[in-house]
Amino acid sequence: MVLGRQMHRVENGAGRRRALRILAALAGATIPLVRTRGALAAVSDARKHRATARRMTDLIGSNGWPGSASDIQMWHAMGISWGRDSVGPGQQYGPGDAMRIDKTGPTFNSDLPSVLIRNDRNGIGSLLLLAYTPKWNASVPGDSKSAPVDEKAWTRYVDAVVRKYSTPPFNLRYFQIWNEAAGKLSGGSPQASFWHGPDFSPDRKRAKPYERAMQDYVERIHIPAARIIRGYDAYVVYGGWPDQGGLSNFKRWLEYRSPVLDERMLDWVDYLDTHYLPVADLDPLYEQYVKNGPARGIWQTEIGDAYMKDPHYLPRYFFDFAVWALDRNWNDQDKYLSMIYHWDGYEPFRLTHRGPPERTYNVSGQSLVVLHRTVDGPLASLSKPLQFSPGAAGTGLFSGRDIVMQVRADPGWQTVGLPGLGPTSSSRVTRVEFIDALTGEAGARDDVALTWDDQRLKVRFKVPDRVNGAGNNPPKHLAYVVLRRAT
Missing domain, CATH: 2.60.220 (Chondroitinase Ac; Chain A, domain 3)
Structure with a gap:
């Protein structure tokens, strides 16, 4: 639900989701993001083979980016080693526009290249979300969460982003396609929040199901983008399956074979991604798709939010996640990851309160500081x-x-x-x-x-x-x- 949904929350004030300030030493707990392709990728892979010790910080990410040196200090103290946010705005107003992929944030108001370089210098990995459709190209008029009319406009944007950011000085290897694309949800919604088709309405009672939701997404969004990402020797992160979508429905999407392309979406996914699931619910995905392939790992690019009203939620989640991962062939430091929504805000359950006068930890953020300080060594079962x-x-x-x-x-x-x-x-x-x-x-x-x-x-x-x-x-x-x- 982030990024696009982050914009929605900022604009509408909606959301599901002063304390001890401890600056814990890194103690080697954060590991720089693995980078690029070709010879550089070989160097990165060699580094990963040497870095056999798994740490709690390998599992912890957040939505958004740290915006200052003091923010980075706080991320390090909480053990956060990954960030996730948007890239754009692309060709914002028409097909004749210059391709703009240098901005990030809820309203594309921050300089992305400088953010990525700062992250890298401070041992923070960066996941870029590839989304959405410019309104001028939307198949549902004016709706950026619908499929593109001109698919080439979508692939131009994807290619521009991956070509630029998978090479020096950025060297990113992970790119996420869309966000929470689904059809009719097991929770009852006829259409997903971020994938709209004909007969969509914000009023659930008036909306009708998007019958071609799966086929349109696989054929027009996911596989075209995944081909480009893999063409640059980078990895495909699925776009975050919504918790209300149901795991059986998620498996159906993953295994859907397009009659046009004669390919399954699953064969074009490197990292499965879900949102807001408890750790135990990841087991079926591990057993079916990760234990013996074809997927490389399981990420949750959104957890937390209003669940963090329970002050036990985050420390329990990540401790359980670490115990779970240690028992499931955690042979790559990037194999398992969960990203908190959101580290910054005004609600008392966010990780930090942004101020004024200065940013401070909330209880949830403080609990991560304690976790990082207490469990700061290489992990074993x-x-x-x-x-x-x-x-x-x-x-x-x-x-x-x-x-x-x-x-x-x-x-x-x-x-x-x-x-x-x-x-x-x-x-x-x-x-x-x-x-x-x-x-x-x-x-x-x-x-x-x-x-x-x-x-x-x-x-x-x-x-x-x-x-x-x-x-x-x-x-x-x-x-x-x-x-x-x-x-």
Whole structure:
């Protein structure tokens, strides 16, 4: 729902989605975007093979771009390593216009080349969204979310963007085609928000289904653009399947074979992309399309938004995402990625409040700072599942030498057991910490203790009576139990 929808939200004030300011050290956590084609691509691929360690920051992106040095500092502190935004405006008023692809932002009011170079210098990857149709070329009169009348105008725009930005000094390798293109949605809408055809109406009761939605998108938008992207040795990111579209419907679109082109859209997708799904819902896509191909990975280019009203949402999502990815052949640092909508704004649930007088973290942004600071090392899976007392639940992983468990628990004393870690292994634990997942405050030393029996290490920890998820049903406390281990 971003970009095009970002414009919609800015214009209409609609949306689904002062705190501790910690500037966490990078500690090698952000990795520059992999670049270009030919010899440069070979160098990039060699770098990726060397960079075998996976980090939490590899998974975290945001919609929009950092706009200043202080913004970049805050992105680094939150562990955000990717951005996503528009490119245009293309041939805005007619086919005789010069091709303009040097602007970005909700109203194309920012200089794109300087943004991309600044991102690259600061280890931030850039995903460009290729969209939409200029109104003069729209098949639904005046509707930029409809198919082009002249398909060559669309491919000229795509070719101009990919030709320019896949080569030095930009060297981008990832391009996204459209945004949330779909037909009738499983949620009940007869037409998707960003793909309109005949009989479209903003009033759902008056709109009728776009019967050729799939065929028109595959034949006139996706495959023509994907051919160009791959022609420049770059990767195709699907345009973000809307959460209300339904996964079965998404699979139908992916596997649709055009009777005109005799090709499936799936064969022209490198990275599947969905919006606003929980981590568990990614499993069917992984099993069917990524585990053994043909897709290279799974991205979500929009998560968060109003879900971030729950202060636990982001830290839980990304911790779960990391645990999930570690168990699903995370053999490429760009294989899995989720991008927050939106890092900047005035709503209290966004990552930051833009000011005035100065930008500050909201609770959601602060929770990412805590996550980045707590889970800052190379990641690895725990060999056995954790064992919690009835009032607690959670997951864990290795971050460097440390064991980090994210726990969600009731007030009072709780326990978590780690099978396979007996007295010998436990002797390497130098410190145990109980850290509030939203504020980063550490609990009192007397509120966390270690014991073990046979081959199981047990941590006993006290959850405060005033939990940090008071608005949840039931109220819970989100924290990290961290075992600091000697090398």
